[in-house]
Amino acid sequence: MRHRTAWQALGQNPLKVLGSSWPWRSFAYLLSGVVFGAVTSTVLVVALVAGLVSLVVLVGAVILLGVALSGVVVTRFERWRLRLVDLDPVPDPHRSAERAGLVGWLRTRLREPATWRELGFTAVSVTALWWMDLLVLGFALVVPVLVMMSPLDDPGAWPLVFVGLCLLSAAPYTITAWAGARAAVTRLMLAPRDSELGRRLTDVRASRARLVDAFDAERRRIERDLHDGAQQRLVSLNVMLGLARLDAEPDSALAGQLDKAQEQVALAVDELRELSRGVHPKALTDHGLAAAVENLAARSVLPVTVDISLPRRMPVSAETTAYFVIAEALANAIKHSEAMRVEVHARLHTDVLTLSVGDNGIGGATPEGGTGLTGLADRVAAADGRFRISSPQGGPTLLHVELPCR
Numbered sequence: 315m316r317h318r319t320a321w322q323a324l325g326q327n328p329l330k331v332l333g334s335s336w337p338w339r340s341f342a343y344l345l346s347g348v349v350f351g352a353v354t355s356t357v358l359v360v361a362l363v364a365g366l367v368s369l370v371v372l373v374g375a376v377i378l379l380g381v382a383l384s385g386v387v388v389t390r391f392e393r394w395r396l397r398l399v400d401l402d403p404v405p406d407p408h409r410s411a412e413r414a415g416l417v418g419w420l421r422t423r424l425r426e427p428a429t430w431r432e433l434g435f436t437a438v439s440v441t442a443l444w445w446m447d448l449l450v451l452g453f454a455l456v457v458p459v460l461v462m463m464s465p466l467d468d469p470g471a472w473p474l475v476f477v478g479l480c481l482l483s484a485a486p487y488t489i490t491a492w493a494g495a496r497a498a499v500t501r502l503m504l505a506p507r508d509s510e511l512g513r514r515l516t517d518v519r520a521s522r523a524r525l526v527d528a529f530d531a532e533r534r535r536i537e538r539d540l541h542d543g544a545q546q547r548l549v550s551l552n553v554m555l556g557l558a559r560l561d562a563e564p565d566s567a568l569a570g571q572l573d574k575a576q577e578q579v580a581l582a583v584d585e586l587r588e589l590s591r592g593v594h595p596k597a598l599t600d601h602g603l604a605a606a607v608e609n610l611a612a613r614s615v616l617p618v619t620v621d622i623s624l625p626r627r628m629p630v631s632a633e634t635t636a637y638f639v640i641a642e643a644l645a646n647a648i649k650h651s652e653a654m655r656v657e658v659h660a661r662l663h664t665d666v667l668t669l670s671v672g673d674n675g676i677g678g679a680t681p682e683g684g685t686g687l688t689g690l691a692d693r694v695a696a697a698d699g700r701f702r703i704s705s706p707q708g709g710p711t712l713l714h715v716e717l718p719c720r
């Protein structure tokens with residue numbers, strides 16, 4: 315297995331760690347930490363003193379502003395250097411400056427919490443971390459070498475050479491362990507907070523909901539076109555056929571054929587009405603969820619108890635989602651459950667529309683068994699809702715959905 319961080323690598327076989335590049339990477343990480351820490355400390359301390367001393371003139375304020383923003387630059391380098399011991403990149407918590415130019419950049423930076431976190435990290439790094447890097451390197455490498463060299467002064471102390479060798483062979487572990495710990499602290503402090511990434515998360519969710527909404531709007535348009543267009547034409551055709559039928563000789567062949575034509579037209583109207591209900595029921599748009607579900611129940615071959623009591627019309631997207639959940643659950647109960655009755659229940663609990671559809675059938679409903687339930691789960695997820703189903707073998711089946719309605 316490929317390890318992603320120095321610490322993960324420590325968990326493997328001790329001899330393998332020795333053979334890997336991790337101790338060397340850790341060594342480079344700590345050494346560059348010492349060098350960079352020393353340089354940064356010197357520069358910052360000098361800048362701080364110079365800034366305070368010359369504060370009487372305006373220059374001091376500019377220098378201190380630079381010190382305050384030093385974290386942005388220091389941590390950018392720290393994030394880059396972290397790749398030595400932690401292969402996954404740490405995202406930059408800063409947004410791109412809203413307005414171009416130096417002033418825009420400064421204003422954006424000074425308003426972001428990340429800037430101040432980074433200044434905090436720089437302070438810790440300057441005052442503590444690089445010293446500790448230096449101490450660890452010293453203990454791990456310099457002390458064993460000194461111990462090994464002590465027999466040069468006192469030949470009687472030759473066994474110390476072995477002690478030194480043992481200490482030296484532990485060095486890769488000490489160095490890798492400290493580098494791993496330091497990398498973990500660095501990642502913890504420098505990674506963007508959830509809220510800083512949150513903007514992107516909400517964006518994604520909103521666009522998913524938008525897609526479903528656009529799709530529903532299209533369905534409503536098709537339903538309207540079917541209802542006001544094709545259906546109306548067929549109805550007037552039926553009327554015309556009826557008039558022609560009145561003019562035809564009773565009991566003639568023509569009258570018989572006109573009768574047949576009228577029957578066909580009536581069937582076509584029914585089929586079209588059924589079709590447009592599946593696309594987007596007009597009752598839902600015009601009269602709301604309760605009316606549309608009552609319509610569904612009235613056409614169902616199973617007895618359905620509808621108990622929907624809502625204080626007001628719900629947002630269109632919630633109503634549509636709720637309707638399709640109930641329609642699919644009813645269709646499933648009829649097709650698969652062998653139930654004797656179905657119950658539909660809906661209430662609004664402080665901005666959450668709670669729906670349940672239960673049947674007393676054989677149970678065993680699983681989303682893996684078909685496409686209906688998975689489709690519903692997707693739809694509910696896009697509306698930011700919750701979809702649960704309980705359907706043990708032997709029944710009963712209960713489908714429970716919560717939809718936020720704000």
Ligand SMILES: Nc1ncnc2c1ncn2[C@@H]1O[C@H](COP(=O)(O)OP(=O)(O)O)[C@@H](O)[C@H]1O
Pocket residue numbers: 646647649650651652673675676677678679680681682683684685686687688711
């Ligand atoms: N109310 C129910 N009672 C018993 N079994 C059900 C019920 N609803 C669904 N199922 C089972 O779960 C499977 C998946 O349902 P679904 O995803 O709606 O697919 P479809 O209805 O297209 O077969 C169905 O094939 C059926 O075996």
Ligand SMILES: [Mg+2]
Pocket residue numbers: 642645646684686687
């Ligand atoms: Mg189904």
